[in-house]
Every structure is written in structure tokens, then in C-alpha cells.
Amino acid sequence: MSSAANTAPLWQPDADRIAAAAVTRFQSWAAERYGAPADGGYPALHRWSVDELGTFWKAVADWFDVRFSTPYETVLADRSMPGAQWFPGATLNYAEHALRTAEDPSRADDPALLHVDETHEPTPVSWSELRRQVGSLAAELRALGVRPGDRVSGYLPNIPQATVALLATAAVGGVWTSCAPDFGARSVLDRFQQVEPVVLFAVDGYRYGGKEHDRTATVAELRRELSTLRAVIHIPLLGTEAPEGATDWAALTSSDTEPVFEQVPFEHPLWVLYSSGTTGLPKAIVQSQGGILLEHFKQIGLHCDLGPEDRFFWYTSTGWMMWNFLVSGLLTGTTVVLYDGSPGHPGTDAQWRIAERTGATLFGTSAAYVMACAKAEVHPAREHDLSRIKCVATTGSPLPPDGFRWLHDEVASDLWIASVSGGTDVCSCFAGAVPTLPVHIGELQAACLGTDLQAWDPRGEPLINEVGELVVTNPMPSMPIHFWNDPDGSRYHDSYFDTYPGVWRHGDWITITDHDSVIIHGRSDSTLNRQGVRMGSADIYEVVERLPEIRESLVIGLEEPDGGYWMPLFVHLAEGATFDDALRTRIKQAIRTELSPRHVPDEIIEVPGVPHTLTGKRIEVPVKRLLQGTALAKAVNPGSVDNLDLLRFYETLARTRR
Numbered sequence: 001m002s003s004a005a006n007t008a009p010l011w012q013p014d015a016d017r018i019a020a021a022a023v024t025r026f027q028s029w030a031a032e033r034y035g036a037p038a039d040g041g042y043p044a045l046h047r048w049s050v051d052e053l054g055t056f057w058k059a060v061a062d063w064f065d066v067r068f069s070t071p072y073e074t075v076l077a078d079r080s081m082p083g084a085q086w087f088p089g090a091t092l093n094y095a096e097h098a099l100r101t102a103e104d105p106s107r108a109d110d111p112a113l114l115h116v117d118e119t120h121e122p123t124p125v126s127w128s129e130l131r132r133q134v135g136s137l138a139a140e141l142r143a144l145g146v147r148p149g150d151r152v153s154g155y156l157p158n159i160p161q162a163t164v165a166l167l168a169t170a171a172v173g174g175v176w177t178s179c180a181p182d183f184g185a186r187s188v189l190d191r192f193q194q195v196e197p198v199v200l201f202a203v204d205g206y207r208y209g210g211k212e213h214d215r216t217a218t219v220a221e222l223r224r225e226l227s228t229l230r231a232v233i234h235i236p237l238l239g240t241e242a243p244e245g246a247t248d249w250a251a252l253t254s255s256d257t258e259p260v261f262e263q264v265p266f267e268h269p270l271w272v273l274y275s276s277g278t279t280g281l282p283k284a285i286v287q288s289q290g291g292i293l294l295e296h297f298k299q300i301g302l303h304c305d306l307g308p309e310d311r312f313f314w315y316t317s318t319g320w321m322m323w324n325f326l327v328s329g330l331l332t333g334t335t336v337v338l339y340d341g342s343p344g345h346p347g348t349d350a351q352w353r354i355a356e357r358t359g360a361t362l363f364g365t366s367a368a369y370v371m372a373c374a375k376a377e378v379h380p381a382r383e384h385d386l387s388r389i390k391c392v393a394t395t396g397s398p399l400p401p402d403g404f405r406w407l408h409d410e411v412a413s414d415l416w417i418a419s420v421s422g423g424t425d426v427c428s429c430f431a432g433a434v435p436t437l438p439v440h441i442g443e444l445q446a447a448c449l450g451t452d453l454q455a456w457d458p459r460g461e462p463l464i465n466e467v468g469e470l471v472v473t474n475p476m477p478s479m480p481i482h483f484w485n486d487p488d489g490s491r492y493h494d495s496y497f498d499t500y501p502g503v504w505r506h507g508d509w510i511t512i513t514d515h516d517s518v519i520i521h522g523r524s525d526s527t528l529n530r531q532g533v534r535m536g537s538a539d540i541y542e543v544v545e546r547l548p549e550i551r552e553s554l555v556i557g558l559e560e561p562d563g564g565y566w567m568p569l570f571v572h573l574a575e576g577a578t579f580d581d582a583l584r585t586r587i588k589q590a591i592r593t594e595l596s597p598r599h600v601p602d603e604i605i606e607v608p609g610v611p612h613t614l615t616g617k618r619i620e621v622p623v624k625r626l627l628q629g630t631a632l633a634k635a636v637n638p639g640s641v642d643n644l645d646l647l648r649f650y651e652t653l654a655r656t657r658r
């Protein structure tokens with residue numbers, strides 16, 4: 001499970017690779033101009049980036065040639081959290097930077113986007129075409145009366161139109177927000193009703209798993225319930241006519257209008273993202289144009305090491321922050337690969353096929369997909385030409401050690417494997433990819449630049465090689481500027497700052513190792529705490545799900561009224577597997593030998609499935625509440641769950657135990 005002894009790397013970048021990495025060039029450049037350490041590689045650069053936070057971010061802005069149309073007075077006027085003030089006085093525009101490559105005549109015809117649907121046939125959208133469409137749509141949005149600060153919403157799959165709509169909204173200074181079209185009306189309304197959009201972009205349906213899914217009834221319901229809408233833009237993915245009162249996409253994107261980029265203050269809102277909101281309404285998290293611009297330049301350009309030669313693929317929907325992150329690939333002139341379809345259609349290897357067809361150089365996916373491929377005995381490199389992939393990056397949950405081994409064996413032995421972790425709350429990563437550092441099995445390479453990531457004990461003392469709360473002790477520019485409808489900031493404050501005043505507590509258990517890598521153990525709000533020993537659920541999932549009979553699992557720790565502790569493990573079996581004493585014994589044996597006797601659950605219970613949030617994360621806290629006897633309607637917001645029926649199973653179980 002841990003790590004400190006795990007010193008032999010699985011992968012080590014060679015000297016040429018280190019020399020060629022943008023972060024190496026950035027370090028030498030920042031050493032000459034800004035006093036960054038010339039020696040000591042990434043660890044020294046990281047230390048400097050958090051010790052000299054303002055200078056570091058100034059250097060990032062200069063390195064990526066950020067266009068401030070009015071200059072800033074200072075980089076960080078106030079570093080308190082919450083409430084940090086970044087680049088006061090500055091004005092800029094995010095979309096202008098995302099489309100800058102189109103201004104270069106030598107790149108104008110290159111693909112900015114490669115769109116792939118379930119046919120897996122890539123369709124390019126060139127930089128000049130993307131810029132033209134954004135220019136046309138931004139002008140039409142203005143003509144519709146959209147003004148800086150107005151919210152513009154999208155009920156869209158990951159198609160080029162979604163990227164165009166986001167960029168056009170940002171060009172106008174509007175505030176973008178999106179949901180994927182597999183979200184039901186209630187889930188969408190829980191989100192969009194909070195922010196009161198004036199425009200809705202919506203598809204008539206989408207294709208997924210080889211089938212057409214008609215969404216016209218849901219869109220009609222959204223139109224009825226969103227009373228602030230002034231315009232609805234119809235995107236006929238399934239070929240239907242625009243319904244009464246809606247405008248067709250083509251009518252708004254056909255002109256040859258130069259984009260006009262509203263110059264907005266650095267802290268002007270760019271978009272609203274939503275936390276999974278398994279209990280109350282989802283938190284509506286607002287991030288700024290300037291904050292995202294700088295944070296994503298850093299992530300995409302320095303950590304992911306992406307540039308104009310690269311093709312950036314990440315499997316995501318528009319309802320997950322990884323989509324926003326993916327679109328930011330445009331900032332570094334990188335071609336962004338948009339896949340709209342099922343991750344496993346027509347077969348489990350679908351994402352690798354897309355990587356081959358599009359020549360992806362960074363292949364991003366969920367850790368769960370990697371584990372599913374391993375279970376299904378997919379052999380990506382045997383079946384596909386993946387020679388262009390330089391990095392496989394994963395997120396969503398920690399990549400288990402077996403996932404690292406599998407990628408190394410089945411994709412390439414000289415593969416940079418970046419398990420990354422952050423969240424919607426910062427639309428970025430706290431720890432993750434570093435092209436110049438080794439990769440150790442089961443570990444994230446290092447904390448990201450400008451992020452003073454630490455593991456703290458309950459008294460706020462930093463821990464090394466021990467599990468602690470994930471904290472960030474300095475502000476990051478992409479931290480929320482506020483939550484929507486939280487006028488006194490109390491919801492924002494209580495979400496991150498109520499444990500350690502002035503310090504961001506994210507709600508994950510982590511270990512910072514003695515070689516500065518990071519291990520994520522799972523959410524701290526669903527911690528297992530047996531006889532005072534805290535355990536991360538992720539460690540248990542990793543061991544249990546290695547067994548071929550187990551499709552997925554869920555572990556919950558329950559404090560009982562009599563002072564006891566009940567720790568059941570729920571298992572969803574793979575097709576054809578039988579739940580019997582032999583399997584129970586093998587599960588317990590695996591946990592005992594690979595973790596510890598203390599990790600062995602009190603009971604193992606077969607379940608019809610594991611419930612997830614709409615972005616695919618296992619739902620632990622609401623299940624715990626159900627098992628404690630909370631009524632379903634109070635334990636969970638139904639609009640936030642992928643399968644409500646599964647939760648009823650746990651509700652019934654709670655009743656039968658009492």
C-alpha cells in the first residue's frame with residue numbers, strides 16, 4: 001500500500017527527454033530572468049515556485065506570453081484563502097489565447113480539433129475554421145443580448161460545437177456552464193436553475209453504445225423550467241428540425257466575422273462547474289478567466305509537456321472538469337481530440353483504437369478504464385499502433401499498482417505513466433505529471449508547480465511517509481473566485497477552510513513520500529477508522545478488484561450506537577462469477593496478506609451494483625448515511641446518481657439490519 005520503500009522506479013526519463021521537456025527549458029529561462037534555481041531539477045524548481053509564489057506566476061505569464069490588454073499592478077495583492085487577489089488591474093481574454101494559433105498562417109490549416117464519434121473516423125476542424133465559427137457565434141451571442149457576466153449553458157456531448165460555444169461565450173465575457181446529455185432533466189435543472197442561464201445550446205440527442213438516444217423531450221422540459229432563457233440553439237446531431245422558437249446552430253455559425261474578444265478583469269468568471277452534490281444541490285463553483293488561463297498554461301504546457309506537435313486525447317464528457325481541461329489543450333497550440341461516444345464501444349479497446357486513429361501523443365483516461373482493459377485482457381500495443389503515445393495519464397480515482405504494471409507491460413515499457421489528481425474545485429491537479437521525474441508504481445510523480453501540497457495530521461503538522469489530510473497551504477489562481485448564490489461566502493468557506501483556517505483542505509487522504517511523490521488513499525470524508533487506525537477505501541478496492549470475479553466493490557465504515565464499528569464490503573460480481581464461501585475466503589485472504597488483518601471487512605455482501613455520481617465516482621458517504629438509517633430522500637440528491645435503484649438496495653439492507 002505504501003511507498004516509502006518503493007524507490008526503484010518503473011520508468012525514468014532519459015537525458016534527451018529531460019533536456020527537451022518544456023519544464024526544463026522554463027527552469028533555465030526562469031533562472032536567468034527571475035532567480036529560479038538553475039540546478040536541482042524539478043524538486044528545486046518546485047520549492048522555488050511555492051516559496052516565491054508571485055514571481056513564479058509572473059514567470060508563467062511571461063513564458064506563455066499572456067496578453068494583458070491592461071497591465072497588472074502586482075501579481076498577488078492578497079494571498080489569504082479564501083479571498084486571494086490575483087493580478088489586480090489586468091484585463092485579458094481566455095478565448096483569445098485559445099485561438100492564438102489560428103493567427104499563425106503556417107498553422108491556420110492544421111487541425112485544432114479532431115472529432116471522433118463511434119465510427120472512430122476522425123474529422124478535423126482547422127484552426128482558421130474554429131476561429132471563424134467562434135467569431136461568428138460570438139457576434140450572434142452579442143446580437144442576442146448576451147453581455148459580460150451572463151450565463152450561457154450547454155446540454156451537449158463532447159462535439160466540436162461544445163468547444164465553439166464555450167469559446168464564443170468566453171469571447172463575449174459570458175459565463176459558460178455545461179451538462180452532458182445523459183444527465184436527466186432533474187440533474188440538469190439542479191445545476192442550471194442555480195445559475196439562471198440566458199442561452200441554452202442543446203442537441204436533439206446523441207449516439208452511445210451503437211444506439212441513438214433521443215433527448216427532445218428532456219430539452220423541452222429544460223426550456224419550460226429555465227425561465228431565464230432568452231434563446232435556445234438547436235444542434236441537430238440526430239438530424240431533427242429545430243423545434244418552435246429555437247434557432248438552428250448553422251444559422252449562427254455561418255458568417256465570416258472576426259472574433260472580438262471582450263477584455264475582462266483577470267478575476268472575471270469564465271465558467272461554473274458543479275461538485276457531484278450527492279447530498280444537497282451541487283455546489284456551483286466559479287473559476288476565473290485569468291486564473292484558469294494561467295493554471296492551464298502551467299498544467300498543459302509544463303506538466304503535460306504538450307505543444308504544437310502534440311495531439312491531446314482525454315476520454316471525458318462535458319459534465320466533467322476534464323472536458324474543460326481538455327479544451328485548454330488549445331492554449332499551447334495542441335490538437336485536441338474530442339471523442340463523443342461510449343468508452344467501450346464496440347469493444348473494451350475502443351479508446352486505444354481512437355488513440356491509434358488520431359495519433360494521440362497524450363492519452364488520458366480514467367483509472368477505471370485501465371483496470372477494465374486489464375480485466376478484459378485487452379492487449380493495446382499488440383492490437384494497435386500506439387507508437388505516437390508519449391504519456392498515458394489517468395484520473396478519476398488513484399491508479400492502482402497493477403494498473404501501472406499493466407500499462408508498462410501492455411502499452412510500452414518506455415512509457416511515461418502519469419496518475420494525476422486534483423478536482424473540479426480547482427479544475428486542475430494538485431499532483432501529477434512531471435516529464436522529467438521518474439515514475440514509481442502506485443505513486444503520482446510529484447506535487448505540481450505553485451502548489452504547496454502537504455499531508456497534515458489533525459493538529460496541522462506536516463507528515464512524510466504517513467497518511468494525512470491533503471492540504472494546499474498557498475492560493476492557486478484557479479481556486480474558485482466564489483460559489484454561485486453564496487453571497488456571504490459561507491458555503492465556500494465551509495467546503496475547504498473549516499478544518500485548518502486559511503488552508504485549503506481538499507477532503508482526500510494522501511501520503512507524501514520521502515522521495516516527494518504522492519499517494520492518494522481515497523476521500524477523507526468517507527474514511528474507514530477502525531480502532532483508531534485510519535484506512536483509505538482506495539487501498540481496499542485495489543486489492544479486491546484484482547480478483548477476476550469482482551467487477552466493482554464498495555467499502556463503508558459505520559460507527560454503531562453501541563460503540564462498535566461495522567465495516568461491510570459490498571461486491572458486484574463479474575458476469576458468470578458465483579458468490580460462495582470460497583470466494584469470500586479468497587477476498588479476505590487477499591486483503592489480509594496485501595494490506596493487513598485490520599483491513600479485513602466484517603462482512604462481505606453481494607450487491608446488484610455500485611452506485612456512482614454522474615461523473616463516475618463511487619458513492620460512499622450517502623451509502624453510509626443510508627446504512628445509518630437516513631431516509632433515501634435525505635441521504636442523497638436523486639439527480640446526482642447514475643442509478644437510484646441501486647441505492648434502494650442499501651436502504652432496504654439498513655432496514656433489515658435494525
Ligand SMILES: CC(=O)CC(=O)O
Pocket residue numbers: 322395396397420421422423424428429
Ligand atoms: C483531476 C481530477 O482529479 C479529476 C477527478 O478525479 O475528478
